[in-house]
Amino acid sequence: MTDKRKPVFLVIGAGAGIGGHAAARFAAGGYHAVLARRSDEDGLARLVGEIDAAGGSASGTLLNAAEDGTIEELVERVERDIGPIEVALYNLGAQIGNRTLHDTPHRTFELGWRLGCYGVFRLAHAAFSAMVERGKGSLLVTSATSAVRGNAGQHSHAAAMGGRRMLCQTLNAEFGPQGIHVAHIVVDGAVDAPDTLGKLLGDKFEPFKAAKGEDGVIDPGALAETYWHLAQQPRNCWTHEVDARPWTDVAWWNDNPAPEINSAGKGFAGPGSK
Ligand SMILES: NC(=O)c1ccc[n+]([C@@H]2O[C@H](COP(=O)([O-])OP(=O)(O)OC[C@H]3O[C@@H](n4cnc5c(N)ncnc54)[C@H](OP(=O)(O)O)[C@@H]3O)[C@@H](O)[C@H]2O)c1
Secondary structure, eight states, X not given: OOOOSOOEEEEESOOTTHHHHHHHHHHHTTOEEEEEESSOHHHHHHHXXXXXXXXXXXXXXXXXXXXXXXXXXXXXXXXXXXXXXXXXXXXXXXXXXXXXXXXXXXXXXXXXXXXXXXXXXXXXXXXXXXXXXXXXXXXXXXXXXXXXXXXXXXXXXXXXXXXXXXXXHHHHHHHGGGTEEEEEEEEOSOBOOTTTHHXXXXXXXXXXXXXXXXXXXXXXXXXXXXXXXXXXXXGGGOOSEEEEOOTTSOOTTTSOOOHHXXXXXXXXXXXXXX
């Protein structure tokens, strides 16, 4: 029997940056957006309220994706009570700032892997069977420069994000033929994201944005258009990986990773960038 309910866009990691903007974009396109984030109840209510006010349909929940069972329970609940998950976005990062090896506790490394890599595995595990049964579905995975390049102080982050990228490729190999589109989005630059980069930089966030200028920081609303496009692609031209960076940034493969060069102004040296 065909499911007559609205298709669902589920985002794990929905703050006021990419996650919230992607939810708003899919809601504007006719999906019911389900927003999940860890701790900020007021922020969650605000994002859901903004989508409602714009005439869209959305609901939200708090969950800690690092805890076993949480993503699985949410997927089951959404499929049962709200609607079929047509597009899922795994948007959590695992950035902890730059830390030397000996300043990276074992538990921090493991948490990075849980958030950066294992969570994608768990979401795919939970959501793909129903998608396969319906013969369609998309998993979008927000990622970072660390998925393609190791860098000083990024042991936990780069290992987790690199694993995420390879996981996306293996998921594609198995599930592409079954109608599921997995897209890995390399965000190669700073995002105007107050709940993540904003919190990491604290009172340096606004001066940082001002110094970078409007072409120097990714507008999450503009990036959300890319997410929308990826999920709407016909399967004769699926994109499996895409990258995005601000106009004034140097692409990761041209950037000099030496910290002293970065701090001299060539490239971004702040925590939480790439
Ligand atoms: N921001 C950047 O400059 C930047 C640069 C490159 C790549 N990226 C990538 O972009 C993605 C994040 O997008 P964004 O920065 O725009 O952030 P965002 O969508 O504004 O917010 C992400 C949200 O994830 C939630 N979260 C964190 N840990 C969680 C957990 N354990 N369980 C559930 N939710 C959790 C946080 O919720 P609470 O606030 O409620 O705790 C946070 O608000 C990541 O994949 C990151 O690698 C970001």
